[in-house]
Amino acid sequence: MSAFLITLLLSSIVVYFLSKASWKVGALLNIAISLFALFYVFTVDVGTTEKIGNFFGQNLVLQWTNVSFYFSLVSLLVIISVMIFSLKWLESQKYKASFNMFLLMVTASSIGVFAAGDLLTLYIFWEIAVLSSLLIVPMGKKGSRKASVQYAVMSAVGTYMFIYGAFLLMQRYGTLRLPEISRHLISDQSMGFKLAIFLLLVAAGVAKSGIFPLHTWLRTAHGKAPDAFSAVLSGQLTKLGSYIFTVSVAVVPSLKIFSDLTVYSGVPLPNYILIILGNISIIIGTLMAIKQDDMKMLIALSSVANGGYILIGLSTVDPLGFEGGMFHILNHALASAVIFMAFAAVVYRTKTTKISEMGGLIHKMPVTFLVYLFSIISLAGIPPMSGFISKWMIYQALVRKGMFITAFVAFFGSIGSFLYVFRPLAGVFLGQLPKKYKDVKEAPFIMLTPMVLLVLLSLFLGVWPFPVLQRIEDIRMDLGITPSFKIVEIDKWLIKGFAGSWDPVVVFSLFMTGFIVAYILYSLFPRPKKVDLLAPHEKEGTPVNIYTGGEFIYNPDLYHFNTRFYAGFERMYEKHPSWEKVLNMFAKFFHDIGEWIHSWFFKPSPSVYTLWMIVTILLVFWVRW
Template identity: 75%
Template structure:
């Protein structure tokens, strides 16, 4: 099969799967999974350097398969196929199952088309297919999501139309839509202002889709109100479309050479610095806002804002370590956030709530889900031996080498803050006392646990042996001429090399393993805490309570689980902070009120008002004519 036909085949297959799902949603979901599995296997057979042109109903589209295409396609498909497997059971809770199956495969097709596109119009067409398909999935579960879809659509439109305008400007100037042709045209162009305009317009699509400040406001409610399994796709895969645009404008179009005349500091051009500054703000806003969320899905939405900032900073430095760290963090965030959202979906599947303050103690009922969440937040927070540590370590190394100490401080602030916000669901949902209403809750079904466990194992393996993915990223770095001579991965000596030292993940894993064994031995030797029944009036017999109550009777144990206002002290520090969302809502209300006022002048319900404006209009016409 020709490479360019892959997204088209998937689009056609999505309609067939819709028809099958109308008869049997389980068969449709399973076919979806098989289609995704076939696709992820097929991309491994494609040869780098393949270029194809297709004529689709008069529209000439160009496809190219590069190391960049492979990397983004693999990351995206890994997440989507995992969610497809998860959905074969989870989908029983949904109403629009056939539509969900169809649109999820259309998102897959659109995303692959974006990564394979060799020209900006082809990229735009498949971008719109992916975006529109996701827009139709988001409101499927909750009516409240319809408002979120409007905000999502507006933010997407801002980025998309800016991208399209930048595309037309580039075509008018350089006479080509081919990405490499535009890159060459910008290299030869001497107008800094024009090149800057094209750069920022194209970047707007990445800013919107990655949830980077100031176009981040759609993430919270969209991720929070979307169907629970699809939130994994939005965070783990869909945001990577925006990351791809950043790679396009920063590296495929070589920003260091294109803007060499406007270098600001340490060899980094002004346009890159603008994006890095937005990444800094995104890290701070995402971290602070995540800490105060009681809705666990909205908490992770803000986490995605912060992690999008890390990726943008890493790629924006165009430093070999920063570039590889940013690219590796694309993978780490995709896998970790996908598992976390699937863990949340499993919890909601059993408890029917996503409020942290309404849960607790689920570690006893859903231990595998707890472990999947635990290892994923370890990776997301950048703690060894998970793979998330390596990508952040590389980004920090690059920032220190470049002398970007403010950015390094903000990035480190985000990492410290991530410990706080990922701990909130850990303590509030899984630890503490189990509310009586969840006494009969069971672990998630095996088919829902399987993709979570597999993704955690992949993240763990790449934390101990990251060289397969680092070598893939190094190929991309060489292709894009980002310090191609610098060698980072050294599998023969088990080293990830930096400028200020090296990291040996195998030895670090060995130390962690020894520490775990020693801790387990000590735990086994010493007495363990026990739970006893403290029967009191108004308490159900047989309900255990920790002996830390000191023998006192507790009449309502649910109230003693500390998961409400978890970080009240921190929240008070910035409870009156200026809000970008409030500003946009005020602006929206202002325009709405102005529109109502104008409407009242021209559309009064009385016939006399209509007569008045008809007469005025006729008089103006006669006056202008005569």
């Protein structure tokens, strides 16, 4: 495994120099290497362990598990799709060689994170992944550099939490190996220490996943990053945080070590706190997404809400909830990647991300419209797409545990998600086509191909999810999340929960039957006739507009309803306090302190410099004695 990962990392340098000569050759090599990586993850035996070095007495270890395979597969599906999409999209970009290199580095380092057998190895690959993505974000549109700074700050918060937790573990147990840490924590009698480790590790995942309260970087980073890379940020890189959640469940088995703490609905207090954060993330992500006019920022905030679903599912430590959370990781990755690629295709043709500036693109970009439509159906959790199954499993777990408020919040998030994903549908694709877009064409075939394939995969998993669910069940068993009685049963055709069952094949058949019947009726009966709104009346010969009650329309382009789409909802909470404003207030406070200190240390006066030199020398001698 080590040779494989080192080869991937070194290949990124080769890709850079090849891309300097021909960016298409570099992009094709990226795809070939990533396809080889996809083949490789299927060939590695689960349980394979390899020592790759020693760092200050600590062994660096790679260990391939079912968790490693699952997250690597999700990542590679998204990244390979974006690489294929970029074969045409990169034509309009400035930093082609750098983009190719850093994207391959993200690929290699992400697999390294998932294959890490100790916290030090995980940290090394984690930092490579974050740094590589951090260098791609500023390649985007105006404001991307500021967005990359926000991304860096939030990533640093998570990194510091992770490092501090690793130092505490090293100091107490003398090891950073994941299985050994787990054994030590189970036998440790200090509840405060175990709680601190759990919260520190989870905080790193919260920051990377964009969960409240460390969610503010998602909107700007996704919104300002290069359009195609936004699909990687949402569909793949946020899943590094989900992996940390999963590792935390494995390394810090909360049901065992927190059994003496207060338990709510069968969930230990620390996990219950995470479920509350998931609830808040769903509410905030939903309400903030509804009011966005930038389509990329809108879907970025949907990642906050969907991260809440994943956190809730994993934190229940319930077999059905855990499997639902793991399945939602894949479903959200597929849906969000397609949506961001669809938006990148729209921007490729229209040069804007503003919903209020578009409309009627369904006539010019019908395939892009369809892949977006199917993806938002999955994102909103509507059958027959796979997104419904994962949310259904989470709902089942919450109801079984009697967590009805959380179940209601999750259901509210699903309704809200349909509201905010409908806004780009209506504002970008439906309505009237502005005259400036009359010559717009469909996205190139090479850009459509990965989107169509991912949509078909999501549809297939909505009909036949059993291979993935079986792999997730293996993960659950490996992590020791086992029920005392059979709560969920997955057989050849049926998913059985405690309060009901789901037959995806029957549901898909009903949907297809309804679609066919509707299409036949649509074909048989007369269709609406499209007329010019300003055309003369047939009989009178005078310009009368019956559709508008005889009123004249001087500029038909203004009559597409895509500005302040949900103004009624926005008025309900627009005056409520904003968490972003709170963070900006703290940022301004520390900025002012920095300016004040700067004014004292860097005044252009020799006397001030002399004073601080004397103070520094005295402090050094004082510390020495």
